[in-house]
Amino acid sequence: MHLPSPMIQSESKEQMVNLFDLDRKGLQQWFADQGEKPFRADQIMKWVYHRGITDFAAMTDLSKSLREKLQSLATLTPPEILSEQRSSDGTVKWLIGFGGKNAVETVFIPEPKRGTLCVSSQVGCVLNCRFCSTGTQGFSRNLSTAEIIGQVWLAAQALGHNLSDNRQITNVVMMGMGEPLLNLDSVAPALSLMRDDLAFGLASKRVTVSTAGLVPGIDKLRETVDVALAVSLHAPDDKTRTEIVPLNKKYPIDVLLESCRRYLAGKHKARVTFEYTMLDGVNDSLEQARLLAKRLANVPAKVNLIPFNPFPGADYKCSSGNRIRAFQEVLMQAGLVATVRKTRGQDIDAACGQLVGQVMDRSRRQREFKAKLASLPEVSNVA
Numbered sequence: 161m162h163l164p165s166p167m168i169q170s171e172s173k174e175q176m177v178n179l180f181d182l183d184r185k186g187l188q189q190w191f192a193d194q195g196e197k198p199f200r201a202d203q204i205m206k207w208v209y210h211r212g213i214t215d216f217a218a219m220t221d222l223s224k225s226l227r228e229k230l231q232s233l234a235t236l237t238p239p240e241i242l243s244e245q246r247s248s249d250g251t252v253k254w255l256i257g258f259g260g261k262n263a264v265e266t267v268f269i270p271e272p273k274r275g276t277l278c279v280s281s282q283v284g285c286v287l288n289c290r291f292c293s294t295g296t297q298g299f300s301r302n303l304s305t306a307e308i309i310g311q312v313w314l315a316a317q318a319l320g321h322n323l324s325d326n327r328q329i330t331n332v333v334m335m336g337m338g339e340p341l342l343n344l345d346s347v348a349p350a351l352s353l354m355r356d357d358l359a360f361g362l363a364s365k366r367v368t369v370s371t372a373g374l375v376p377g378i379d380k381l382r383e384t385v386d387v388a389l390a391v392s393l394h395a396p397d398d399k400t401r402t403e404i405v406p407l408n409k410k411y412p413i414d415v416l417l418e419s420c421r422r423y424l425a426g427k428h429k430a431r432v433t434f435e436y437t438m439l440d441g442v443n444d445s446l447e448q449a450r451l452l453a454k455r456l457a458n459v460p461a462k463v464n465l466i467p468f469n470p471f472p473g474a475d476y477k478c479s480s481g482n483r484i485r486a487f488q489e490v491l492m493q494a495g496l497v498a499t500v501r502k503t504r505g506q507d508i509d510a511a512c513g514q515l516v517g518q519v520m521d522r523s524r525r526q527r528e529f530k531a532k533l534a535s536l537p538e539v540s541n542v543a
């Protein structure tokens with residue numbers, strides 16, 4: 161029997177569509193394009209996301225001929241778990257690869273009443289927030305939809321997550337490596353699968369996109385999919401914020417807060433979560449707390465104070481516990497909801513800002529990406 165050479169095999173595989181790249185609408189369209197009924201999308205989604213099955217041959221409610229057709233036209237290829245680490249506090253971190261040398265990290269944080277999965281959107285990050293170790297890794301590339309939703313699918317398999325009787329993953333936060341709003345084309349279908357009852361079925365407030373403040377992306381997200389928004393604010397004044405989040409130069413605080421108000425318009429009871437990493441002597445004075453409360457006075461907001469998590473080479477120290485509590489107290493006195501994020505998984509470097517993955521081929525791509533970032537529109541304050 162003549163077998164195709166591995167070269168030819170892999171070439172033809174690359175031409176096939178990976179159905180993990182498509183949300184329900186995309187799948188329906190794809191089936192229609194193949195001359196099949198759009199409801200085949202529903203059947204496939206249940207097999208993949210409810211039963212964890214990726215082998216077309218095992219999908220017994222599809223006719224044999226359709227199963228064969230699928231085998232010749234499509235794949236269901238998730239990424240690959242390269243390693244798993246478990247923290248003494250139950251946090252799990254996976255290194256997830258995509259067939260090449262690049263890899264990202266995905267973290268599961270169990271709590272008594274919920275389980276949060278922290279998902280990555282890019283290999284590395286271009287934004288260079290000064291206190292984030294992902295930023296120091298440089299940037300390699302955007303993840304595809306399959307690589308993003310694949311992290312949730314793999315974690316669900318590894319945890320034995322089951323929609324009917326073992327819901328381990330109750331929340332997903334796009335707070336891993338990368339800036340999700342710089343990769344919205346791939347992130348949006350993944351978000352829609354997280355929300356979709358035929359996939360992970362999570363309510364809008366249980367799926368959170370965290371951004372360093374990409375204003376056009378916030379506006380676009382609002383039109384694309386209904387999810388919760390978190391904004392990495394980290395300072396109440398432009399001078400401090402520009403120092404630690406360079407993107408602030410392009411989209412300063414006024415412009416950013418205005419986009420948050422637009423994001424919330426018409427959303428019942430919704431709030432933006434403002435993340436604020438506590439950096440000793442940089443953004444943690446009580447005067448800065450008062451200014452923060454003032455600036456957030458007319459945005460429905462919740463502030464999440466994050467104790468800074470150190471990493472090798474970091475220039476910052478975490479604020480003291482007393483200072484974090486005093487800062488929180490000022491915010492609460494001003495009527496804001498303010499919480500302090502519990503540090504989880506620090507013994508396996510799984511805490512906020514500690515994710516590094518494997519970022520290969522970073523400099524060339526980073527240059528290309530920086531050019532793209534520079535070409536993004538300036539937004540003037542419409543307030």
Ligand code: SAH
Pocket residue numbers: 289291292293334335336337338339340370371372373390391392435436437466467468469470471512513514
């Ligand atoms: N790019 C997105 C999501 C990734 S980071 C964003 O900026 O929001 C998720 C959160 O962890 C962000 O608020 C980020 O600023 C914060 N963070 C980054 N490094 C940190 C560190 N070393 N300690 C604590 N929080 C950190």
